Amino acid sequence: MFGEKALELIKELKRCGDGLLPSFNEETVRQVLEEMKSLFEENHKDVTASSEGEQGLFPGVQLRHAALERNKRILLTYLNERATSIAELRWQMGTVLPPDIRSRLAEHELSWLQKYNKSLTAYMRAVGADITHNLKPPKSLLIEVRCTTEHGSIELTSGRTLHLSRGTHHFLERSECEPLIARGIVEEI
Amino acid sequence: MLVHEIVNQFYSDILKKARERGLIIVTAIDVDALCATTILKTLLTIDQIPFSVYPVANRHEFEVYYNEKFENEESAIILCINHSADFDVLSTVMNDTVEFWIIDSHRPININNAYNAKQVKIVCKHKDVGEIPTYQEVFETESDEEKDSNDELDEGLEEDNDDENDYDNSAKAGEKRKGSNMGEKASKRSRMESHLEKNIRKKEWRAKRDQILMDYDEFSFFGTSVALLICELAIKLSKESNEILWLALIGLNSQYLESKIDRDSYMEGIAYLKGHVGRLNRECEETEPNLSISFSNELILPLLRHWNVYDSMYNSSTVAAAFCLYNHDGRNKLNGFLADLGLPVSQCQKSFVAMDLNAKENFENEFRVQLNRYQLEESDLFLPSFLASFKMHGKFSVLDFYYLINGSLYRDLKVNSEETDETLAHSFYAANNARNLLDFLTLKSTNLIKEAVPQGIELHSIIMETVRSFISKALVCGTSSFLYVSLPQDDKHIVLFQLPVTISCLARYTLEIYVRGLPSRNKRFRQLPLILRVPCLNSGDYYCGIPPYDDTSCKNVIHSAFDQASKVIGFEPLNKLFDRNMVLIRSEDRSKFLDTLATLLA
Structure with a gap:
């Protein structure tokens, strides 16, 4: 059946679910392309034959053409889906992707990512802000955190000192807490 | 202020x-x-x-x-x-x-x-x-003090001047000097007198202040x-x-x-x-809130809704006191009471949630009816209180929460003591477990509340078990001025009794059950306070004093006895606790401390 291989690609993407990127299935893509090539050649042959006066070949040509169109659509969808999720990963994880994800990208996808990165950075430089942070507006400026280690005193931007010891709760400005959360000293409640 | x-x-x-x-x-x-x-x-x-x-x-x-x-x-x-x-x-x-x-x-x-x-x-x-004493009664007002000190200063200066005068003007007219000297002497005396008077007044005032x-x-x-x-x-x-x-x-x-x-x-x-x-x-609200509260007259049985009827009653201090549940007769009496309630054993041992619907509905009414036959008063066992329902997670009584919170305290204590003994010394149970409690009390997660149930049950049963062992082993002894009980050093749950909360629970339950189980000729013990000694794991002993059973005013004099006793013996308590009816003192001071207490409370 025409188009079966192509459908497999889509199914594979779907199986992996959201946010997970399967490695680029070069083999199947090649097979689909081969199928398309053979379809096109047969069509080409038939069309030349019918232009020479042979009758009754049109239904076949039309069928093959539909299959060709379908394969094309599926391939484009496949590439597009992957590109979208790669872009999403860029927003989530920053410019450098972890090696295990990187290994799943094809050559052309990597170069695409590079270009995407370049234009994103250029745009951010133009705007003058890191637009990948705070995608959702924070509900409040202050957050409540719980200290998980005996850390000692820290100085806040306001000039006050704050003593962080295990089990204490603090209601602080988000900007002050973020580095502490990243270092694992406090956790958000 | x-x-x-x-x-x-x-x-x-x-x-x-x-x-x-x-x-x-x-x-x-x-x-x-x-x-x-x-x-x-x-x-x-x-x-x-x-x-x-x-x-x-x-x-x-x-x-x-x-x-x-x-x-x-x-x-x-x-x-x-x-x-x-x-x-x-x-x-x-x-x-x-x-x-x-x-x-x-x-x-x-x-x-x-x-x-x-x-x-x-x-x-x-x-x-x-x-009634707070007025400021004048307890503090020396500044004006008084200043005046006093000024007077003293003046006197000193004048005396110096006098001496100088004596030397410099020795050759000058003697009579005049004599006369003036006489006058000065008189005024000096009067000043001395007034000074003395002032001192006396001050002393009186101080004595009065101390009394006040x-x-x-x-x-x-x-x-x-x-x-x-x-x-x-x-x-x-x-x-x-x-x-x-x-x-x-x-x-x-x-x-x-x-x-x-x-x-x-x-x-x-x-x-x-x-x-x-x-x-x-x-009631008519359309959307059901996460938490809704309703009034109810609750039975004071610990964690009844999350336990079973038999255990909850067995571990209730009031019921234990009324039935003398520390001996065989008491347990028979409890069984009799349950039979009178019309509850078969199988129902009593089932968890309350799984009990027969009819039995559950009639339970409280039957309970009220039977109380009188067992010399129990309704006010002893019923308390106007509130019930909370957390959507699909069943109902919790306010009373339950008390045991649940203490149970959570206990869990963290156990965790801490397993880590090292040292952490106990510093954190004593402090920061770490309060963290969990503060989370728990935000009431956001019903899971946290449910997790606390087994701990609440365990803690309460251990306390009651210890109380029963006190009484069945006759560890409570009465002196002329107070009742005394001491937790053995080798008690396996001693870690648990390092918290003021559990120590005072233990003391209260012991007093209630002990005093109510006494034969009527020993009524005078009802008027005696109880002092409980719990060995501290690090060093020293905790002493907790609670007022006599018959005293319903909720006022406690023990702390002043403790204060005075420590003054008499002349030592500083090792660890200052927030509750003044509890002190931690060195083990070697024990006999001295108790002797002094006995004389003070007599």
Whole structure:
């Protein structure tokens, strides 16, 4: 059946679910392309034959053409889906992707990512802000955190000192807490 | 300084200053304080005021915290929840820019705290204060002192002048000098006399002051629950919610269960909260809220809804006291009572949720009917209280929460002691477990509440088991002035009895069950206080004193006896606890301490 291989690609993407990127299935893509090539050649042959006066070949040509169109659509969808999720990963994880994800990208996808990165950075430089942070507006400026280690005193931007010891709760400005959360000293409640 | 206007003076002041100066909440670790802190946290979160919460276990830890950790915070506002009103907070504090706000139910208020206008502010209700001696009675007014010291100075100077005069003017007219000398002598004498008089007056005044202070400090008692006080603040600010009311109810109820307040004060609080609960929990509301509260007359059986009838009754101090459940006869009596209730054994041993519907519905009514036959009063076993339902997670009584919170405390204690013995010394149970409790009390996760149930049950059964062993092994001994019981050093649950909460539970249950089980000729033991000794794992012994069983005023004199005893023997308590009816002293001082107590209490 025409188009079966192509459908497999889509199914594979779907199986992996959201946010997970399967490695680029070069083999199947090649097979689909081969199928398309053979379809096109047969069509080409038939069309030349019918232009020479042979009758009754049109239904076949039309069928093959539909299959060709379908394969094309599926391939484009496949590439597009992957590109979208790669872009999403860029927003989530920053410019450098972890090696295990990187290994799943094809050559052309990597170069695409590079270009995407370049234009994103250029745009951010133009705007003058890191637009990948705070995608959702924070509900409040202050957050409540719980200290998980005996850390000692820290100085806040306001000039006050704050003593962080295990089990204490603090209601602080988000900007002050973020580095502490990243270092694992406090956790958000 | 005493502050009575909780919104205008207390809260608005805090709001004004906290942003710049920083707000540090130092909370004691008892049920009431933790509830109060949670309510206050909610209010401050709504107003977006930054704060830090530090739970502390005892006075010693508070001082350590203060001197080591807050020393840089020179202008901070420190808010003490449920501690510090009854001892002089400034005695250990060096700098004079820190401002203390105290919300505490411990009474009497320390006189130095009450009259410090600048640094110490105590939030309380008018009716809670009691009679504080007037300023003139307890403090030397400055004008008096100045006058005194000026007089003394003048005298000294004049005397010097006299001497000089003697030498310089020796050759001058003798008579004149004589005359003036005579006059001076007379005026000197009169001055001496007035000085002496002043001294005598001063001495009298001091003696009177000591007497006044002693009278004032004689009884320790408890004022309005701090959770209730802060709930009132929330209501006045129109920020009340079911969660806040629920926390206030838990705080109030914990005070009653710990015999800190009498039934009248409890009922007063309940009546106040009932109106607000009714207002916030209308039945016709379309969307069901996460938490809804309803009034009910609850049976005072520990964790009944999450246990089974038999165990809950077996471990209830009131029932145990009435039936003498520490011996075989008592257990037979309990079985008889259950049979009278019409409950077969199979139903009693089933968890309450799984009990037969009919049996469950009739249970409380039958209970009421049978009470009289067993010389029990309804007020002993029923308490007007509230029930909370958390959507699909069943119902919890306010009473249950008391046991659940203490149960959570206990879990963390166990974890801590398994880590190392050392952590116990410092953290004593402090920060770490209060963390879980503060989470638990936000009431956001019903799972946390459910997880606490087995611990609550375990803790309570262990306490009751220990009480039963005290009585069956006859460890309680009566002296002429007090009852004394001591926890054996090798008790396997000794780790658990390192918390003030559990120690006082143990003491109360022991007294109740012991005294009520006595034959009638020993009635005089009902008028004696009980002193419980619990060996501390590090060093020393805890002593906890509770007032006599027949004394229903909820006032305790033990602390003044403890204070005096330690003065007589001349030692400092090893660890200062927030509750003054508990002390930790060195083991070698034991016999001396008890002897002194016996003479003092006689």
